[in-house]
Amino acid sequence: MMTSVDTDLIRVLADPLRLRIVTLLAHETLCTTHLVEETGARQTNLSNHLRVLREAGVVDTEPCGRYTYYKLRPDVLETLAGSFAALAQTARTTLAAETKRSCP
16 A cells, blocks of 8 residues: 655645744744744745645634734644654565565
8 A cells, every 4th residue: 555645735834934834833823913023024925825825724714803813724734744654654564574676
C-alpha cells in the first residue's frame, strides 16, 4: 500500500511567513491587525498569505465587526502529520524486513 502526503498542503506550509502565521494561530485566534503587528508583514502581503491558507483549508475566518479573525484548523495539520507518521511506519517496516529491490 502506498502512503501519500498532500504535496499541495506542504507547499502552502513551506512558506516561512505562512508557517509563522500558522504557529501564531496555534496559540490564539487573531485578527489581521494582530498578525501584521506580530509578523511585521505588510497588510496586503499578509492578506494574500491568509487567502492561500484559507483556500487550502488551514484556517477559518470569523467576522467580528469590521475585523476578521483567523483561527487554525488543527484537524488539517493532524491529517498531514498522520500521513507522515504512516510513511515513517512504512519505512520502519521496510527496514526491519530488509526489503531491497535487486538491480537488473
